[in-house]
Amino acid sequence: MTDQLPAIIVLMPLLGALLSVLLGMFDRKLCLPVALVALAITASSAVAMLANVLASPGQSLSYRFGGWDPLVGIEYRIDALSGLVVLAITAVGFLNAIYSKTRVRDESPRREHYFYALYLLLVAGLCGMVLTNDAFNLYVLLEICSLTSYALIAIGNRRAALASFNYVIIGTIGASFYLLGVGYLYIKTGALNMDGIHAALRANDIADSPTIKVGFILIMLGVWIKMALFPLHGWLSNAYSYAPTTTGTLMAPLMTKVMVYIMIRMMLSVFGTEFVFHEEFWSNGVVWIATVAIIAGSVLALARSDIKKMLTYLIVAEVGYMVGGAWLGNHSGMIGASYHILSDAAMTFCLFLAAGIIINRTGEARMNAFDGAFKKYPLTMIGFTVGALAMIGLPPSCGFFSKFYLISGGIEAGQWGFVVALLFSSLVNAVLFFRIFERAYFPKDLASGFEFGGDPDAKPDRSLDQVPYSMLVPMLIAAASLLVIGLANQTIVGWLNTALASFSLK
Amino acid sequence: MMLDHAMLANLIEDTVVPKINFWIYIILMMTGLYAMISKNNLIKKLIGMSIFQTAIILFYVSIGVKSGSGIPILGAETQREFHEVEHHNHEHDEHPEEFPDVYAYPTINPDDYANPLPHVLMLTAIVVGVSTLGLALAISQKIYHEYGSIEEDEILAQIKTRSDNDD
Numbered sequence: 111m112t113d114q115l116p117a118i119i120v121l122m123p124l125l126g127a128l129l130s131v132l133l134g135m136f137d138r139k140l141c142l143p144v145a146l147v148a149l150a151i152t153a154s155s156a157v158a159m160l161a162n163v164l165a166s167p168g169q170s171l172s173y174r175f176g177g178w179d180p181l182v183g184i185e186y187r188i189d190a191l192s193g194l195v196v197l198a199i200t201a202v203g204f205l206n207a208i209y210s211k212t213r214v215r216d217e218s219p220r221r222e223h224y225f226y227a228l229y230l231l232l233v234a235g236l237c238g239m240v241l242t243n244d245a246f247n248l249y250v251l252l253e254i255c256s257l258t259s260y261a262l263i264a265i266g267n268r269r270a271a272l273a274s275f276n277y278v279i280i281g282t283i284g285a286s287f288y289l290l291g292v293g294y295l296y297i298k299t300g301a302l303n304m305d306g307i308h309a310a311l312r313a314n315d316i317a318d319s320p321t322i323k324v325g326f327i328l329i330m331l332g333v334w335i336k337m338a339l340f341p342l343h344g345w346l347s348n349a350y351s352y353a354p355t356t357t358g359t360l361m362a363p364l365m366t367k368v369m370v371y372i373m374i375r376m377m378l379s380v381f382g383t384e385f386v387f388h389e390e391f392w393s394n395g396v397v398w399i400a401t402v403a404i405i406a407g408s409v410l411a412l413a414r415s416d417i418k419k420m421l422t423y424l425i426v427a428e429v430g431y432m433v434g435g436a437w438l439g440n441h442s443g444m445i446g447a448s449y450h451i452l453s454d455a456a457m458t459f460c461l462f463l464a465a466g467i468i469i470n471r472t473g474e475a476r477m478n479a480f481d482g483a484f485k486k487y488p489l490t491m492i493g494f495t496v497g498a499l500a501m502i503g504l505p506p507s508c509g510f511f512s513k514f515y516l517i518s519g520g521i522e523a524g525q526w527g528f529v530v531a532l533l534f535s536s537l538v539n540a541v542l543f544f545r546i547f548e549r550a551y552f553p554k555d556l557a558s559g560f561e562f563g564g565d566p567d568a569k570p571d572r573s574l575d576q577v578p579y580s581m582l583v584p585m586l587i588a589a590a591s592l593l594v595i596g597l598a599n600q601t602i603v604g605w606l607n608t609a610l611a612s613f614s615l616k
Numbered sequence: 617m618m619l620d621h622a623m624l625a626n627l628i629e630d631t632v633v634p635k636i637n638f639w640i641y642i643i644l645m646m647t648g649l650y651a652m653i654s655k656n657n658l659i660k661k662l663i664g665m666s667i668f669q670t671a672i673i674l675f676y677v678s679i680g681v682k683s684g685s686g687i688p689i690l691g692a693e694t695q696r697e698f699h700e701v702e703h704h705n706h707e708h709d710e711h712p713e714e715f716p717d718v719y720a721y722p723t724i725n726p727d728d729y730a731n732p733l734p735h736v737l738m739l740t741a742i743v744v745g746v747s748t749l750g751l752a753l754a755i756s757q758k759i760y761h762e763y764g765s766i767e768e769d770e771i772l773a774q775i776k777t778r779s780d781n782d783d
Binding site for chain 1: 649652658661665668669672675676679734737740741744747748751752754755756758759762771775
């Protein structure tokens with residue numbers, strides 16, 4: 111049974127999606143339980159699979175679909191890094207499904223079954239992308255994710271359709287570039303299995319051929335478009351902020367992070383470090399692009415007064431962190447980038463959930479939603495504060511440790527521009543979030559925030575934030591996970607070390 | 617610079633003719649990319665997207681071709697020989713766990729057949745392309761219902777006036 115875990119992780123959400131549509135035709139109340147059961151099974155399989163992987167350190171699990179040889183069939187391969195990323199995806203998917211209970215009912219009434227079918231397909235696609243070891247299978251799963259996310263965004267508010275349309279155009283260009291790159295690799299190596307491509311590149315000594323270089327550039331361009339690296343980030347902000355609340359909270363933490371994982375996987379497993387970091391000029395150039403992305407994302411975030419837009423530009427900056435860290439070409443940078451995939455997924459998730467609650471309660475999408483928010487929604491604001499402090503990078507939250515590894519990687523590589531950009535971005539985040547804290551904790555109009563002399567029992571359900579538990583609890587769990595990931599950083603980094611040990615990083 | 621006829625013919629023969637499939641796919645792809653980025657009409661953008669995806673399909677299909685190769689289906693003669701070997705293996709099934717006698721099979725020369733794998737991959741890519749196009753058309757219908765137009769500049773102008781009114 112435990113041998114089949116990788117297949118269960120991908121197949122359970124697919125089955126759930128099918129059941130959601132079928133049962134939804136009879137009773138739409140059944141959709142959420144179906145989705146929750148499917149995601150719970152997926153998440154627990156992810157935990158069990160990670161335990162399996164960690165039981166044999168330094169080795170990766172291989173799962174062959176239908177028992178076919180990897181050169182012919184599709185192989186899934188799981189090491190500590192992909193196990194952790196899958197765990198993050200399934201955990202976010204499960205918690206966000208709980209959060210979606212009231213939101214989906216209010217935002218897309220009478221169409222819940224379609225929403226949950228798309229939602230589960232998106233989770234299945236994301237898990238599959240991380241697990242698969244087949245370059246073409248990755249393209250198919252990437253398109254499953256893209257198609258479902260286009261549809262999920264388009265059911266948002268009045269401006270969502272146009273945002274989704276632009277995302278379709280840009281996303282198709284990105285995915286097509288990836289497909290083209292895989293084609294170039296196939297011409298030269300005759301393999302689609304990632305390990306097979308790597309073995310053929312090394313055995314035939316063809317890594318210097320222009321075909322492979324063009325393939326590499328096309329794959330990287332495609333992945334960068336899909337992860338919204340700075341000059342290619344145009345689609346992200348509108349798409350994520352006009353989407354329905356629960357679509358935003360699912361996609362913002364996961365899509366870009368999974369694409370970063372794909373980039374790392376391509377760099378390490380397919381092309382190999384000698385190939386990627388061979389020409390220092392180019393790898394330094396990518397670090398500089400990432401540096402610009404960090405600064406531009408931070409400044410653009412500072413310029414927004416719309417809460418969701420501000421958070422989406424923070425994602426652009428965070429993508430710069432991870433791309434820069436991965437391209438530093440040393441061990442600390444790669445550890446920082448892969449650890450930041452987990453911590454950034456948790457941070458973004460927590461902030462989007464908390465912001466979603468505030469926007470929903472106040473009906474206000476701009477900064478003034480936070481006026482006196484601490485008095486009105488204390489638990490939500492505690493969650494938001496933890497998320498914000500992690501984003502700024504205060505210990506013991508996970509944000510501090512990922513910045514620590516990224517900065518030490520930057521210093522080792524002598525990339526001072528990148529180090530300065532990281533520190534600058536922390537300062538900008540501090541300004542950004544303390545602006546919100548000021549509104550939330552010390553409102554200018556004291557009467558609106560604090561009530562003097564009144565009866566303290568006048569607000570009976572203040573402690574519940576007047577928010578349904580289904581929204582509050584996932585948000586608080588996400589906030590707690592930031593501290594857990596931060597405090598357990600040594601364990602997690604130890605696991606990542608074993609996963610990255612086989613790739614000859616400096 | 618002047619090129620005489622012979623030089624031009626040589627140049628075309630060296631760079632264009634042997635790689636004609638690459639040239640065609642690149643021209644088609646750039647046409648599609650141009651339409652996707654610079655056209656104002658949403659449907660024209662989608663036509664560009666279709667051309668773009670079709671160019672990649674063409675590229676994949678063309679890399680499976682080898683000179684002098686046929687379609688990857690076994691001829692009747694080879695099929696009959698295969699059948700005989702299978703039949704023979706079944707008759708002598710005393711040791712079922714034993715490996716079948718592969719040397720009895722007729723040899724197939726892979727050079728005789730076009731590589732079927734890129735073609736099979738493109739079946740999936742065609743399905744993906746069709747579903748993307750369908751979804752994008754549905755979204756543009758939604759945009760039309762919302763704004764009464766599928767011209768991007770008109771939609772953006774409407775968005776601008778609306779948000780000015782909101783403030």
